[in-house]
Amino acid sequence: MTQPIAQTAQTPPSRPVLRPDAPYPNTVKPYKPGFAERLYLPLLGGLMVTARHFLRNLFGKKMYTIEYPEERRAYSHRFRGHHILTTRPDGSVRCVACFLCAQNCPAECIHIEAAEHPDVNIEKYPVVYEIDMLRCVFCGYCVDACPEEAIIMSNNYDMAYFTREQSIVGKNDLMKPYTFDENLLGYRPLFPEEDVQRAKMRRDAFNLVEAARQAQERETAKAAAGR
Amino acid sequence: MSTLAPLSETPETATSTVQELEAVRARFPAGSILPQDGLDQPTWIVSRDVLAAVARELKDNPQTQFDLMLDLCGVDFPDREERFEAVYHLYSLHRGARLRLKVPLREDDAVIPSLIPVWKAANWFEREIYDMFGVRVEGHPNLSRILTHEAFQGHALRKDYDPARRWILTEDKIYKPHFDLPPGENEDDMFERMTVNIGPTHPAMHGTFRLMAVLDGETIVASDVEIGYLHRCFEKMSETHTWQHVIPYTDRLNYCSSFINNVGYCKTVEKLLGVEPPPKAVWARTILSEFSRIMDHCVCNGTTLVDAGGLTNFWYLFQPREEIYGLLESVCGARLTVSACRIGGLIQDLPPDFEARCRRLLEIIPPFVEDSEKLVNKNRIWIDRSVGIAAISGEEAVNWGWTGPCLRASGVGYDVRRAHPYDLYDTVDWEVPVLYGGDVYDRWRIRMLEIWQSLKIIRQLLDRGMPEGPHIVDDPHVALPSKEACYNEMEAMIYHFKLIMDGIRVPAGEIYNMVEGANGELGFYTISDGTGKPYRNHCRPPCFPIFSTFSRLIQGGSLSDAIVSLGGLNIVAGELER
Numbered sequence: 195m196t197q198p199i200a201q202t203a204q205t206p207p208s209r210p211v212l213r214p215d216a217p218y219p220n221t222v223k224p225y226k227p228g229f230a231e232r233l234y235l236p237l238l239g240g241l242m243v244t245a246r247h248f249l250r251n252l253f254g255k256k257m258y259t260i261e262y263p264e265e266r267r268a269y270s271h272r273f274r275g276h277h278i279l280t281t282r283p284d285g286s287v288r289c290v291a292c293f294l295c296a297q298n299c300p301a302e303c304i305h306i307e308a309a310e311h312p313d314v315n316i317e318k319y320p321v322v323y324e325i326d327m328l329r330c331v332f333c334g335y336c337v338d339a340c341p342e343e344a345i346i347m348s349n350n351y352d353m354a355y356f357t358r359e360q361s362i363v364g365k366n367d368l369m370k371p372y373t374f375d376e377n378l379l380g381y382r383p384l385f386p387e388e389d390v391q392r393a394k395m396r397r398d399a400f401n402l403v404e405a406a407r408q409a410q411e412r413e414t415a416k417a418a419a420g421r
Numbered sequence: 422m423s424t425l426a427p428l429s430e431t432p433e434t435a436t437s438t439v440q441e442l443e444a445v446r447a448r449f450p451a452g453s454i455l456p457q458d459g460l461d462q463p464t465w466i467v468s469r470d471v472l473a474a475v476a477r478e479l480k481d482n483p484q485t486q487f488d489l490m491l492d493l494c495g496v497d498f499p500d501r502e503e504r505f506e507a508v509y510h511l512y513s514l515h516r517g518a519r520l521r522l523k524v525p526l527r528e529d530d531a532v533i534p535s536l537i538p539v540w541k542a543a544n545w546f547e548r549e550i551y552d553m554f555g556v557r558v559e560g561h562p563n564l565s566r567i568l569t570h571e572a573f574q575g576h577a578l579r580k581d582y583d584p585a586r587r588w589i590l591t592e593d594k595i596y597k598p599h600f601d602l603p604p605g606e607n608e609d610d611m612f613e614r615m616t617v618n619i620g621p622t623h624p625a626m627h628g629t630f631r632l633m634a635v636l637d638g639e640t641i642v643a644s645d646v647e648i649g650y651l652h653r654c655f656e657k658m659s660e661t662h663t664w665q666h667v668i669p670y671t672d673r674l675n676y677c678s679s680f681i682n683n684v685g686y687c688k689t690v691e692k693l694l695g696v697e698p699p700p701k702a703v704w705a706r707t708i709l710s711e712f713s714r715i716m717d718h719c720v721c722n723g724t725t726l727v728d729a730g731g732l733t734n735f736w737y738l739f740q741p742r743e744e745i746y747g748l749l750e751s752v753c754g755a756r757l758t759v760s761a762c763r764i765g766g767l768i769q770d771l772p773p774d775f776e777a778r779c780r781r782l783l784e785i786i787p788p789f790v791e792d793s794e795k796l797v798n799k800n801r802i803w804i805d806r807s808v809g810i811a812a813i814s815g816e817e818a819v820n821w822g823w824t825g826p827c828l829r830a831s832g833v834g835y836d837v838r839r840a841h842p843y844d845l846y847d848t849v850d851w852e853v854p855v856l857y858g859g860d861v862y863d864r865w866r867i868r869m870l871e872i873w874q875s876l877k878i879i880r881q882l883l884d885r886g887m888p889e890g891p892h893i894v895d896d897p898h899v900a901l902p903s904k905e906a907c908y909n910e911m912e913a914m915i916y917h918f919k920l921i922m923d924g925i926r927v928p929a930g931e932i933y934n935m936v937e938g939a940n941g942e943l944g945f946y947t948i949s950d951g952t953g954k955p956y957r958n959h960c961r962p963p964c965f966p967i968f969s970t971f972s973r974l975i976q977g978g979s980l981s982d983a984i985v986s987l988g989g990l991n992i993v994a995g996e997l998e999r
Contacts, residue, residue, distance in 0.1 A: 209517055209841075210513075210514065211836075212833070218816035218819060218833065219832030219833065220814045221814055222831070222832075224858040224859075224863075225863065227804050227808070231804065232801065237800060237802075240797075243795050258739075258743055270750055272751065273755075274753075297921055297922060331669050333669040333760045334768070338901060341907055341917060383904035384904075
């Protein structure tokens with residue numbers, strides 16, 4: 195560490211705190227309450243404050259507490275919540291298994307297994323894509339790292355699991371956002387001009403995925419009924 | 422009449438102490454002190470034999486007056502013959518000068534003399550260097566592990582310690598409290614005394630601290646605290662991650678004002694890189710730091726009163742905090758652990774309604790703070806509970822290494838924003854409030870006064886208007902290229918991959934950089950060896966020296982006073998134990 199440093203970071207200009215000859219305050223001078231304070235009089239002022247708050251809260255001023263499961267706080271479109279794996283227009287996963295998100299994850303919570311994609315233009319896709327939601331710190335670094343906009347975040351924040359195994363969320367669950375609504379998207383790359391078009395693309399892709407899923411569900415139901 | 426230096430005084434640079442330092446150096450045998458070119462502050466390599474004498478001289482010499490020992494940390498260089506280095510950071514309040522002392526140590530003879538007689542602040546820092554590096558401290562009254570468990574084996578910050586190593590820690594080896602009993606007494610004849618244990622999971626302990634107090638009736642005769650329940654070795658973890666990845670870790674230092682930690686860390690790395698963040702980022706950092714400070718003070722003052730039985734004030738002060746969380750969330754997408762800074766700027770461009778939201782906050786916050794002041798400031802119940810409780814004089818506080826609001830409540834107006842202006846603090850008009858009581862009451866009041874000053878700073882910056890331009894520095898070696906460029910341009914794509922795979926290449930060097938955290942000087946001492954990861958990243962947590970004083974503060978008081986004084990100190994476990 196003895197080699198010279200190229201940078202020219204300089205000592206910040208400093209300003210002494212005390213006069214060079216000033217001694218330290220070596221005794222304490224505690225606060226001296228006045229006559230009214232000794233008679234507890236300012237307490238009346240305090241009571242006025244609490245009474246004002248009481249009346250305001252009673253007659254419909256905005257309350258800061260919310261009734262959580264029924265009422266929800268509105269978060270911005272940058273909220274870093276549950277991840278979403280985005281899809282191509284044909285409903286397949288957009289991810290090309292480049293491992294940048296896994297590399298950029300400070301919590302090391304992303305596990306990917308790659309395979310060859312049938313389409314030569316795409317080359318790779320993830321067979322397994324898992325995020326351990328208990329390890330995840332929701333920093334958004336995976337979104338920053340993704341060169342394909344394949345992983346974005348939603349503003350869904352209630353994630354609760356009964357077991358640790360459930361907390362490892364796989365590809366299918368990540369591709370299946372709970373409802374596809376622009377308002378529910380969270381932290382993602384910002385493109386002010388293109389947002390409308392992108393929103394449409396995402397919605398179309400989702401509709402395809404959703405249709406395929408429903409068809410599959412119908413088939414399983416039919417097969418189950420047939421048996 | 423004030424002992425504080427006037428503002429109009431021309432800023433003295435630290436170089437003005439060069440001659441004085443040379444004079445001190447000349448008094449010691451040739452070769453025992455070697456000056457080194459420090460990037461940020463004068464650096465001396467001091468031989469261990471003269472360390473105690475040098476420290477005493479630096480403190481007592483009226484020409485230098487290094488009376489504030491800020492930090493002591495160790496560094497491990499396994500390839501060197503003198504493997505360890507103990508690094509001291511000193512500060513002179515009278516001259517505004519800094520000095521770094523490095524003491525090289527051989528592995529087979531890793532012993533340093535204790536500097537507790539010179540600076541009491543050295544006490545816990547020396548225990549930390551013993552715990553983390555196995556450097557023994559001669560003359561230390563209680564040399565035991567501080568951050569890790571007693572049954573922990575090895576020394577976590579040594580380079581040959583595997584970061585993934587796990588231990589099963591059992592109860593058969595636990596911390597033995599060290600009571601600083603009055604002279605002439607020992608633990609065995611404490612027949613009439615009772616030792617009580619509070620914590621680590623006790624609501625009054627604000628986190629996970631364990632207080633063991635020897636009581637005589639209700640009076641505390643002696644006490645000791647055990648910390649480390651929230652230790653996660655953030656410093657070791659930074660060594661295994663790239664520079665950019667450390668930012669989420671810094672969120673968890675002082676989690677009440679995580680934005681300030683982000684700024685502190687990013688500024689340190691930016692200094693080392695020689696990168697200047699764009700004006701918009703600096704502007705937003707200053708504003709959001711001040712909002713975070715308000716939030717932190719609200720939490721501290723709110724919960725202090727809860728300990729004394731006043732719950733109403735807590736509700737009033739938590740409402741501004743809730744609104745500020747909303748603002749932070751709209752900027753970066755998270756409320757508590759914001760990770761809102763990046764090296765070279767901010768996470769994303771500011772939202773279009775940023776200024777409007779800030780202005781709204783400036784209207785929302787004052788009524789609540791006013792109400793709280795009306796409730797509490799002249800309330801005799803609170804005055805009786807807090808005036809004169811856990812009082813400490815400015816001189817003693819400095820000796821214990823205090824900084825921040827707690828020190829300013831004892832009459833020493835040291836504020837990094839004023840003493841070493843950074844970001845935009847030098848361009849706005851504000852004051853450093855100073856009180857002279859040094860007790861719980863004045864610590865409460867100083868935080869309220871600081872909230873008003875923070876609001877004043879924010880208002881002036883908003884009036885100035887948001888600077889135009891990018892939110893992050895336009896340097897592909899530091900900041901990721903924009904997504905648009907990354908999708909469409911080959912070159913940007915390559916930079917993107919390189920930055921993520923290898924991390925930022927920070928030139929080799931060392932730096933200590935500080936910002937004013939919500940409870941004092943938050944410093945980062947960072948060493949780079951030129952690779953994509955920090956070689957050593959040490960955080961100087963402001964509440965570490967403050968909490969080391971706790972046993973001394975509560976001695977002689979009653980147990981309920983101890984609880985009230987703990988709240989007023991604003992000890993945050995995440996930062997204390999890293």
